[in-house]
Amino acid sequence: MFLPTLSQTITAIYTVSFTTLMTLTMLHFIQSAWKTLQKDWFHLKRLHQIPCDRCVFxxxxHNLKCTVNPYTAFQEEAIDCSDYRPIKSH
Known part of the structure; x- marks a missing residue:
């Protein structure tokens, strides 16, 4: 009958433990990166709704981006700006 020695058993346990730990670490990293990318993607889509650069005002x-609402220009509050007037094309 073949019985592994104590050092072989300990080596096998360390190998399995290390592999398991590294796999769980990589899965956690991938999950965290995915959640961050999703959150940033939705935030970026929201920021693209700001109409300031297409407004006549x-x-x-740099110092005065908007003549009507200078404090909210290019901020998320400007998405539903009541003073927004689109630039008319010629």
Whole structure:
């Protein structure tokens, strides 16, 4: 009958434990990265709804971006801006 020695048994236990730990760590990392990407994707889609750069009151200046609502220009509060007027194409 073949009985493994104590050092072989300990080596096998360490190998299985290390492999399990690394697998769980990688799965946790992948799950965390996926959740972060989803959250950032939805936030980016929301920011693309800000209409300031397509408004007639947009100045293009760094110090005064909007002549009507300078404090909310290019912020999420500007998504439903009541003063928004689209630029008319010629």
């Amino acid at each position: 947009f100045t293009g200046e």
